[in-house]
Amino acid sequence: MSVTMTHLQNNLQTAVTHLAQHPATAPLADRLNALQGRLTTGRFHLAVLGQFKRGKSTLLNAFLGEPLLPTGIVPVTAIPSLIVYGPTRQARIFFHEGAPKSVDLDQLAAYITEAANPHNQLGVARVEVQHPAPLLARGVALIDTPGIGSTLTHNTETTLDFLTEVDAALFLVSADPPLTAVELDFLQAVRQRVKRLFFLLNKVDYLTPDEQQESLRFLENTLRQQAALDGDLQIFPVSARLALEAQLRQDKNAWVDSGMAAVVARLEDFLQTEKQATLQTAIATKAGETIREALQLLHTERRALTMPLEELQQKRCAFQDALTAARRQRQQAADMLQGDQRRMVERINQLAAALRAEAERELWPVVATAVATTTNLDEAEELAQRRLADATETFFSARYAPFSQRLQTEVTTLFATYANQADALVNDLRRLAADLFVFEFVPLSPDEPPARLQTPYWTRSAIMGGLGLPISPNVWERMLPAATRKRRILNRVQPLVAALALRNTEHLRWAVVQNTQQALRQFQMHLDARWHETIEATAQVLETAVTQRQEHAAASAPSLAELDQFVDTLQTLAQALSGL
Ligand SMILES: Nc1nc2c(ncn2[C@@H]2O[C@H](COP(=O)(O)OP(=O)(O)OP(=O)(O)O)[C@@H](O)[C@H]2O)c(=O)[nH]1
Numbered sequence: 001m002s003v004t005m006t007h008l009q010n011n012l013q014t015a016v017t018h019l020a021q022h023p024a025t026a027p028l029a030d031r032l033n034a035l036q037g038r039l040t041t042g043r044f045h046l047a048v049l050g051q052f053k054r055g056k057s058t059l060l061n062a063f064l065g066e067p068l069l070p071t072g073i074v075p076v077t078a079i080p081s082l083i084v085y086g087p088t089r090q091a092r093i094f095f096h097e098g099a100p101k102s103v104d105l106d107q108l109a110a111y112i113t114e115a116a117n118p119h120n121q122l123g124v125a126r127v128e129v130q131h132p133a134p135l136l137a138r139g140v141a142l143i144d145t146p147g148i149g150s151t152l153t154h155n156t157e158t159t160l161d162f163l164t165e166v167d168a169a170l171f172l173v174s175a176d177p178p179l180t181a182v183e184l185d186f187l188q189a190v191r192q193r194v195k196r197l198f199f200l201l202n203k204v205d206y207l208t209p210d211e212q213q214e215s216l217r218f219l220e221n222t223l224r225q226q227a228a229l230d231g232d233l234q235i236f237p238v239s240a241r242l243a244l245e246a247q248l249r250q251d252k253n254a255w256v257d258s259g260m261a262a263v264v265a266r267l268e269d270f271l272q273t274e275k276q277a278t279l280q281t282a283i284a285t286k287a288g289e290t291i292r293e294a295l296q297l298l299h300t301e302r303r304a305l306t307m308p309l310e311e312l313q314q315k316r317c318a319f320q321d322a323l324t325a326a327r328r329q330r331q332q333a334a335d336m337l338q339g340d341q342r343r344m345v346e347r348i349n350q351l352a353a354a355l356r357a358e359a360e361r362e363l364w365p366v367v368a369t370a371v372a373t374t375t376n377l378d379e380a381e382e383l384a385q386r387r388l389a390d391a392t393e394t395f396f397s398a399r400y401a402p403f404s405q406r407l408q409t410e411v412t413t414l415f416a417t418y419a420n421q422a423d424a425l426v427n428d429l430r431r432l433a434a435d436l437f438v439f440e441f442v443p444l445s446p447d448e449p450p451a452r453l454q455t456p457y458w459t460r461s462a463i464m465g466g467l468g469l470p471i472s473p474n475v476w477e478r479m480l481p482a483a484t485r486k487r488r489i490l491n492r493v494q495p496l497v498a499a500l501a502l503r504n505t506e507h508l509r510w511a512v513v514q515n516t517q518q519a520l521r522q523f524q525m526h527l528d529a530r531w532h533e534t535i536e537a538t539a540q541v542l543e544t545a546v547t548q549r550q551e552h553a554a555a556s557a558p559s560l561a562e563l564d565q566f567v568d569t570l571q572t573l574a575q576a577l578s579g580l
């Protein structure tokens with residue numbers, strides 16, 4: 001762990017302990033706690049992704065230096081497993097319902113393999129394994145995922161659902177067979193969610209040096225042309241199997257030959273430069289601000305305890321009046337936000353309806369042309385369905401990202417307006433408190449509310465969705481004139497066009513509506529928390545001071561001395577954080 005990281009964690013811990021002990025600042029301790037949580041569990045999630053049987057679990061075993069995760073020649077991994085740093089080897093199983101359970105590592109297979117836990121009948125949500133491997137000590141969680149694209153489609157779904165939790169990924173392919181269409185589809189879905197990808201060509205022990213070069217060239221070209229990847233595209237050739245063997249024999253040369261030394265070096269460099277720095281700076285800044293906020297509450301409290309009681313009561317009234325007006329404005333803003341949310345859902349529905357109509361317009365001619373131009377009427381219906389499937393895929397794969405990006409822009413703009421209003425309201429009251437109780441006013445920096453919409457992914461199954469109709473031109477139909485037969489075929493395929501257009505737009509619409517509503521709930525919660533931690537807390541400080549003063553004629557000396565000491569501690573902490 002880096003020096004900065006240790007300092008930051010220590011400072012945060014000290015601040016949490018202090019803030020939690022004082023009534024006025026206790027809610028701010030919760031905020032710091034959350035930041036601390038992000039720093040520790042803000043563990044970097046590095047997943048291994050790929051089609052079934054590409055060697056994902058074997059690769060992770062090579063990282064760990066022992067055959068810990070089950071591997072095999074049939075689809076094996078059924079549950080995502082997070083491997084995190086821990087001094088002892090053990091696993092915790094988390095279920096969709098009920099309490100988690102600790103088990104020995106040799107029992108892992110009973111929970112995470114398709115054979116022992118078919119269709120996840122045990123209801124396992126995820127598994128967390130602790131292991132002392134050095135790479136993990138850098139605050140990275142390695143994640144084994146179920147392979148996609150096998151006949152066990154629930155495994156694909158599990159992995160797709162898990163993508164939101166992935167920060168960066170090793171995308172594993174191998175040469176036999178080379179990159180498939182399913183993998184390319186999957187890669188598209190992954191790229192919408194995961195910003196940083198490393199490509200690994202596994203099982204190179206099967207290849208001669210020439211074949212390996214050819215494979216790498218093919219992979220690079222395919223990625224550039226079909227997945228539109230550009231820039232520096234580094235693909236690491238590795239043999240996970242040889243790497244694991246090298247680890248077990250502790251053979252350094254064989255480890256280098258397996259290609260894994262290069263992968264680990266790249267990952268370490270990446271974790272060092274890109275990951276930690278960003279996370280730490282963000283957290284130190286936020287923590288500094290939280291502490292300054294606490295200082296403002298303490299200044300208010302200190303003045304309230306020392307000014308003449310009559311003056312304090314006047315100032316409390318002035319603050320209360322402003323607070324009542326501000327609470328009304330907040331309520332109005334919350335109502336307007338609800339209204340805007342309803343309007344946004346209506347807009348999403350309109351956009352989806354337009355997309356559906358456009359899909360039908362574009363897809364129908366594909367079917368009509370296929371039937372009109374075919375020379376073999378016996379195969380016309382099947383041909384029309386195939387062309388329709390391809391055209392549907394092309395149409396929707398091009399539309400998904402722009403559709404949700406457009407809404408992302410709208411949501412971000414909408415939230416920015418409300419966040420600015422809320423910032424202004426909070427700062428007005430803070431300024432008033434500063435004026436009334438005579439201390440320097442430092443405005444809170446503009447808030448960055450959570451506004452991320454998740455981009456929905458499309459899958460072939462959502463696109464095709466088992467809508468194909470049985471095709472068996474019967475003997476009777478074969479005797480009809482060609483024009484009549486064509487008309488009958490078109491009549492049968494037409495509902496399929498409408499159904500595919502509906503099903504796909506509905507899939508997209510539903511995902512976007514859910515995302516928008518969730519983003520909005522988070523946003524409102526975020527605004528509420530900020531308001532309570534600053535403004536309602538100030539009001540509370542004044543109430544308490546008045547009560548305290550009425551009960552004892554003057555503020556007691558020890559309580560003032562304690563406050564002063566608290567202020568000193570927080571000032572030192574704020575300074576330490578700004579230096580990180
Ligand atoms: N020759 C060779 N075989 C490998 C290599 N890596 C993995 N394998 C073999 O490939 C098969 C599949 O490996 P797994 O690690 O289970 O693959 P997976 O991607 O985790 O599979 P799922 O969990 O089912 O998606 C096993 O028989 C491994 O021994 C390699 O580098 N070279």
Ligand SMILES: [Mg+2]
Pocket residue numbers: 056057058070071076077144145146147
């Ligand atoms: Mg596996």
